[in-house]
Amino acid sequence: MAFVSVSEVKPGHKIVNDVHTSFGSLLFPKGKVLLPRDIEILHAFLIHEIEIEDGTNEDIEKTIGLGSSRSSVRLKQPADKSAVTAQKSSLIRLHDEYDKMILLMKSAFQSVIASELSIYELRNQLESLISYIQHYNILTFTPRVINEYDYIYHNAVLSSLTSYKIAGWIGLPQKDWIQVAFAGLLHDIGNTKIDPAILYKPSALTAEEIEEMRRHTTYGYQLLKNVTAINEGVRLAALQHHEKVDGTGYPLNLEGNKIHVFAKIVSVADIFHAMTLKKAYRKAQSPYLVLEQIHSEAFGKLDPSIVQTFISKVTQFYNGTIVRLSNDQIGEIVFSDRSHPTRPMVSINGNIINLVQDRHIYIEEIITK
Incomplete structure (x- = not known):
């Protein structure tokens, strides 16, 4: 030695x-x-x-495939073609079930004011969608068709899937996972009672309009109050998903120990998808930058243990993941420091960029795993 x-x-x-x-x-x-x-x-x-x-x-x-020249590394053998075909087929089915869920959510949200929520129909479709959850990657999944005015429905379905995953990651009993998924799906149902002129306003809201927008939390709880097949955690997620652990949230200024765990989970999922989805008045943001903002929000605003688990799990990519950086360069992740999970080292044409040191550069999107 x-x-x-x-x-x-x-x-x-x-x-x-x-x-x-x-x-x-x-x-x-x-x-x-x-x-x-x-x-x-x-x-x-x-x-x-x-x-x-x-x-x-x-x-x-x-x-390791170096040979006498010591200049190359043996490449991985191509994956079994049948396995690749099966994976592609499952991903297509995930998108198919997702699209069905979006259509059902549109119908449910448009009719909930005048009639009862079709909760059992929603549950059946949600279970069909969740049966493909292993193929849902939070950072890379992109709906096939996104109408920017359908943001509310995409946010609901994506928050549902992400909340379901977080519930498992933080160790909630499996019997609660489907209810957490419902919490993500229905957390913004109160927006159905908000004037569309306010809901889709492209410019800054007035103080009065902000107050009206904030009422969607209480509207949501009221709409879900008598709905069967969901538990109180789902209703409280609609009411509390904008509460902050330091007591600065709304509508009741609750502190951390008084906020239901479903609401804490949905809050993280909602913020992530609200910022990474394109809106009528704002373009989508880089998921890695959003994760960094969520990390900063964990200090006093969001539940820190949920945030830490969420960021750790969604950034667990193997070395070799191909990414596009904010400067439009394409590179390969060669090392991820778990102390800085959103800023790995990326190799571009043999040159390594350390994103911890080059703070002005960040990962714009993941191209392949």
């Missing part, structure tokens, strides 16, 4: 001890066999020396 300057490290060397970044995060675990790109990462993190096993291991080099 010997300490070696990173400038002298070669592909195929095995690390003896864990290598950490200057922030204390684990960069590479002990026992890792270094690839050419790993050496680029060591340089990017300004690591000066590491401890490696003595000598060169020819078997290791062959295993």
Whole structure:
């Protein structure tokens, strides 16, 4: 074993001890066999020396596909064609069920004032949609057709799917997941009682209009008060999803321990989709920038444990994910520091950009996983 300057490290060397970044995060675990790109990462993190096993291991080099030239890494074999076809088919079905859910939500929201909510029909379609939840990726899923004036329905359905996932991630009993999905689906149903001229107004609202918009929370609770097949958590999510844990939210200025967990979950999902969906008066924002804003909101506004879990789960992409940056460059994620999950290291034509250091650049969209 010997300490070696990173400038002298070669592909195929095995690390003896864990290598950490200057922030204390684990960069590479002990026992890792270094690839050419790993050496680029060591340089990017300004690591000066590491401890490696003595000598060169020819078997290791062959295993990782370096060969005598040490210049290339063996590419992954293409996935089984039948598996790829099945995955594409399931994704198409997810979109089909999503589109059906949007149409049903339009009908339900347009008729709820005059008649009872078709809750059992909504539940059947919601269950059909959720049967494909494993193919729903929060950061990458994009509806096939988005009419900007249908924002309220897309936000509802996306918030439903995302809330369902968050419920599982934070450890709620599985029997509650469908009710949390209902909470996401119906949290903005009170908007059906808001004047469309206010709801879709492209310019800034007046103080009176803001007050009217805020009433959608109480309107929602009233509309759901006598609906069967949903529990009180669903009703309270409609009422409380704009409450903040520091007591600065509305309509009741509740503090964290008085806000129902369903409302806390829906609040995170609603904010994410409200900012990443295109509206009539505002373009969609980068999901990674939105995650950073949600992270900042966790300090005093949103439930910090839910936010931390949400961000950690949705940013768990494997190295090799292809992304487009805000400067329109296409690159590949080569390292993700869990201390900065929204700002991984991205390789572009052999040059590594550390988004933690280059704060003016961010991930605009994920192209492939």
